[in-house]
Amino acid sequence: MGFSRLLPPSLTTAAAMPPRQLPLPVVRLVVSTDGEQYRVVDISGAPDGTWIRRHILLKLSIPERLHGKFSIYPSEVGAYALGGAMSDGRLFTHCRDSGDPSGSLKFFVSTAPDQPLASDTSFTSQGFPISLTEK
Known part of the structure; x- marks a missing residue:
């Protein structure tokens, strides 16, 4: 009987994963599509960058079919992108290394690094704006 069989399943799974x-742990992000209105996204327990990206976009009510049109950029309150679009790997590493429970990490989410979504864009249960779905 191996050592891993003596551990609870949650510890066995964690022990089998590479350290990176x-x-x-508890990590909250602050995200915006316009540099003015922000949402808090709890990514605690995120296994990878793909998971983080999906949860950010879903928190902003962006339909899954449109996720590929959006990029996530490092940012600060009141700003748009302050760097290039983050790959899933870079997003995970940045959140792992610099994230905290108080939401110190800020991100700008858009289809372009220097443009907020149109002011008439509304992410509601009524659907996504036609202007973005027709492109």
């Missing part, structure tokens, strides 16, 4: 892929 352990799920994140």
Whole structure:
């Protein structure tokens, strides 16, 4: 009987993961599509950058079919992108290394680094704006 069989399943799974892929502890992000209105996204326990990206976009009510049109950029309150679009790997690493429970990390989410979504864009249960779905 191996050592891993003596551990609870949650510890066995965590022990089997490489150290850089352990799920994140309590981490909250602050995200915006316009540099003015912000949402808090709890990514605690995130296993990878793809998971983080999906949760950010879903928190902003962006339909899954449109996720590929959006990029996530490092940012600060009141600003748009302050760097290039983040790959899933870079997003996970940045959140792992610099994220915290108080939401110190800020991100700008848009289809372009220097443009907020149109002011008439509304992410509601009524659907996504036609202007973005027709492109």
